[in-house]
Amino acid sequence: MKIYQQLIDNQEKLAVIGLGYVGLPIALEFSRKISVIGFDINQQRVELMKNKVDPSNELESSAFDNCNIEFTSDLEDLKKAKFYVVAVPTPVDEHNVPDLKPVLAASRTIGKVIKKGDYVVFESTVYPGCTEEDCLPVIEEISGLKLGIDFKLGYSPERINPGDKVHTLQNVVKVASGSDAESLEEIAKTYELVVTAGVHRASSIKVAEAAKIIENTQRDVNIALMNELSIIFDKMGINTYEVLEAAGTKWNFLKFFPGLVGGHCIGVDPYYLTYKAAELGYGSKVILSGRNINDGMAAYVANKVVQHIIQNTENVKNARILVMGATFKENVSDIRNSKVADVVKELRNFKLHVDVVDPFASSAELMHEYGFGLVEEPTGKYDAVIVTVMHHQYNDLNDEYFKALLNENGLVADLKGSFRSKVASNTYWSL
Structure with missing residues (x-):
């Protein structure tokens, strides 16, 4: 009997390894159709x-209702599965080199529990070749089993978008692949249960x-173009968002906008592709150029704000700045790879007083990750307010x-261009 049939007949279980912002929604969605084991090392x-709380603060407790799922950190429990989905993070290190430690650790875990006839599907974002060239040898070495003879392998990239209640797992087309024709069909049919x-x-x-890898690389390059245009238009005294509004009236103009590019997708994934390209002897030109522009935007924003303060504040040493928003994107609590932290760091390098507020972020997490926390609410007058998120x-x-909030010559720095028609009493600037 094929694995798909065994799953829907509840003869076998599906396991999801890594229950973060990607893995947990997948595990819960599958558990409404089949029996699931949710595994996390934490x-x-x-x-x-187990108490219906999402550690990532993405899902309500009701999302855990009517789910046939067992949460565990025990390898013995994991052995009860037949179909394994790996959804662990794939970050880069401080030198922007792919950090495969989580995905290789998951591969070692798979190697300890996998049996003949099992399926393994990776969802973690990696460079082309990683699943077969880096992960597979680990699984085979530890398990003593061989691909094609003893087990099947596949890759189905995650398309979870944190904070997005419209483009969900169910209504976004899923890409699936397998190590042979049979595995492809069984993996695809299994995902069709929930997509x-x-x-x-x-x-x-x-x-x-x-x-x-190119889904996010394409977005990164396009946003980099918008950021470069923003820098050019600022020198010309033209508002970038007004330019984009005008250009956007043409049917084939792609609507991208300038901004800080953080998070664990757009700001990370392109480095996986350029790393692999360099390994093959090709030095990326367009992709890395875009990365350089986007990674430099935090310093650019901080410098623009400091320039205004120097020109309009008598006592620069006592200048105060309010930063509104610390997460990597709107309406989420996720602070990983938030470029707002880079803005705060740049401002503090000028020895300026910086207060940060955010209705979603955790002050303790920010302090642990970046060395600054949140204030409960703005106090006193500021020389600049930066709306980052x-x-x-x-x-x-x-x-x-x-x-x-602002002193007489205070600045509203609006990185999203949301208030350009609303601010009249103070100096206004946007990307």
């Missing part, structure tokens, strides 16, 4: 999920890996709000 996170939008069957694992709580802010 016992504290496991206990939270109503359908599954695209890729011709090989490498094609699926490459498809994932457009959380929904900021949507209705107006001229009076900013006027009350």
